[in-house]
Amino acid sequence: MISCFNDQVNELLALLSNKVNDLNVETGSISLGLSNSTNLIVEDESVDAVITSPPYCTRIDYAVLTSLELALLGINDDDLATLRRTLIGSPLTHPTEPEINVDWRNLCLTTINRIKRHESKASDTYYLRTYLQYFDGLYKSLIEIDRVLTSNGKCVIVVQDSYYKDIHININLAEIVSEMATSLNWKHTKQLSYTSKQSMSWINTNSKKYRNITKDKETVLFFQKELNDMTKESKVSPAELIQIVDSKIDLVKTRTLDLSFNELLDMYEDDELEISPEYQRLFRWSEEKQSRFIESLILEMPIPPIFVIEVKDGIYE
Structure with missing residues (x-):
């Protein structure tokens, strides 16, 4: 079996050698190494x-x-x-x-x-x-x-x-x-x-x-x-970079709203709120954690804020 394996390897090397010769290109030194990708x-x-x-x-x-x-x-x-x-x-x-x-x-x-x-x-x-x-x-x-x-x-x-x-x-x-x-x-x-x-x-x-x-x-x-x-050689200067950042900051508008869950539900049912955009991380909540969160809502305990972005007029993610 080992002899057969060696024969096939040598046959492959001969075929590759012929291909290289047919290309009529210069061949340099070859280094073989073994490592993790x-x-x-x-x-x-x-x-x-x-x-x-x-x-x-x-x-x-x-x-x-x-x-x-x-x-x-x-x-x-x-x-x-x-x-x-x-x-x-x-x-x-x-x-x-x-x-x-x-x-x-x-x-x-x-x-x-x-x-x-x-x-x-x-x-x-x-x-x-x-x-x-x-x-x-x-x-x-x-x-x-x-x-x-x-x-x-x-x-x-x-x-x-x-x-x-x-x-x-x-x-x-x-x-x-x-x-x-x-x-x-x-x-x-x-x-x-x-x-x-x-x-x-x-x-x-x-x-x-x-x-x-x-x-x-x-x-x-x-x-x-x-x-x-x-x-790149044409990279912006520090002053120009600060100016670019400042111009983008002026475009960002934030506000705080106090919405009820019924209002959030209405927005979702009217396709005004996307809760699973492509960039959202995977859903990691077990049923036990979901149950505890619902319990917190029923007991009117404070919960963290929900952050959304308005992707177009009246549509949020």
Whole structure:
């Protein structure tokens, strides 16, 4: 078996060598390294381009799936157990739950909320936690890529269709990555999508209960790292910055209102009050906490104020 594995590796190397020769380009020195995607052994702003395909959001245990190959590479049982917990997309939960980051942006937070509220068993516990781990690891990896990329450096990321039960987070997964990238000041320059001929969706046979789609779509995202506005040579002076802030402050108007709960209910029923905007954090109240809050209202105990913003005339969030 080891001999067969070596033969296939050598065959792959020969094919790659022929491809490089056909391109008629100069080949430099090659360095191979092993590190975590959230802690690369590369200096700051030293890489011109990154091509990557992170584990897809499918909760497939890639360490177990490739355990044979890993064994041939000398990975023992203890190493495998450690690797399983550190991989992005691992179905194993970490001891601590990752905190939600607003920089994951609206679509990601909305997707997490939909998963949490799904009617299937353990959606708001185990499954929610694994998806929080996935997006946390994905975003931290993007941050690390941003660290090593040079100014105007390019990054190509390949993602694939993903579903949670009947929730489609496919092209949306591409959009989630795109939104995360914008928070790092990356420019989304190009996008290509195609139907994948090879897929591991067959591993989870229970998925057929929720969807009949058998073909998966992969999306290639192209990004370019741009200089932060505050680091460009044309950045504003401190005096100009103060003037900009002062001009924005003048646009902010605040007021305090004493409304009854009946009035708030009327506003909600008349679509004048949105209580679950995309940027709102996940609902964390247990039934016991909800009951205690209602009890506080009945007893007319003081409660904290409710902050809203008027998004347009007469409409609040």
